[in-house]
Amino acid sequence: xxxxxxxxxxxxxxxxxxxxxxxxxxxxxxxxxxxxxxxxxxxxxxxxxxxxxxxxxxxxxxxxxxxxxxxxxxxxxxxxxxxxxxxxxxxxxxxxxxxxxxxxxxxxxxxxxxxxxxxxxxxxxxxxxxxxxxxxxxxxxxxxxxxxxxxxxxxxxxxxxxxxxxxxxxxxxxxxxxxxxxxxxxxxxxxxxxxxxxxxxxxxxxxxxxxxxxxx
Numbered sequence: 001x002x003x004x005x006x007x008x009x010x011x012x013x014x015x016x017x018x019x020x021x022x023x024x025x026x027x028x029x030x031x032x033x034x035x036x037x038x039x040x041x042x043x044x045x046x047x048x049x050x051x052x053x054x055x056x057x058x059x060x061x062x063x064x065x066x067x068x069x070x071x072x073x074x075x076x077x078x079x080x081x082x083x084x085x086x087x088x089x090x091x092x093x094x095x096x097x098x099x100x101x102x103x104x105x106x107x108x109x110x111x112x113x114x115x116x117x118x119x120x121x122x123x124x125x126x127x128x129x130x131x132x133x134x135x136x137x138x139x140x141x142x143x144x145x146x147x148x149x150x151x152x153x154x155x156x157x158x159x160x161x162x163x164x165x166x167x168x169x170x171x172x173x174x175x176x177x178x179x180x181x182x183x184x185x186x187x188x189x190x191x192x193x194x195x196x197x198x199x200x201x202x203x204x205x206x207x208x209x210x211x212x213x214x215x216x
Contacts (some may be wrong), residue, residue, distance in 0.1 A: 004083045004100075004141050007051060011075040012083070012143050014100055016066055020111050021103040024074055026062040028099055034070015041065040065103070074100050079216065084209065086172070090137040093144060093170035096216045102140030108111040144169055148211030160202035166213035173205015 005013045014022055016036050024123060041063050064071055075081065076099055084091060086105065101107075106170045110133045136142055144150070146169050153161050155175055160182070171177070201207050 024100040032072040035069040101142035108135040147211035162198040169208040171207040175205040
């Protein structure tokens, strides 16, 4: 069966079949054809430990388990949809950015402090993100939500990338990230968080940056 297909920049068509199930954001189904079922999922393919961690932090996004045989169309709040294909690597993304993903992908949770220590936690507070980030690993596809679409910026050891935390959507690859600032505390008075802080990503991979500083 064909994979994810964009209907337009804000709508996505996804095939569903036995062995080709997906998880979607609750309320994101726009239409479907065939015999397709939707059921709330407490784990969305994630282990109980990770699910409990997100629930304790109040950051759980309810997903639907989509099964059957047919085609489902998805979209959310008129946001742009970006399809990402994984080939054995890992995508780091905020849970509320996920529109739909293959059930074949391994879903996990990473504590923000694991990348950048205390700065990782501070990054979550400054950017409006939580203390946990969702990880998707393996072979399969997923679709991300963004304001105004995204651009993919390559990251290399010789070329780290600095991103406004509010514009950050996701990243993949062997990437380290930390929060940096280019100005002193006195300079930051009266400025927005995005003007005073940048998210520095280094290593080898790709970062997805949206064309806006708005959160979902």
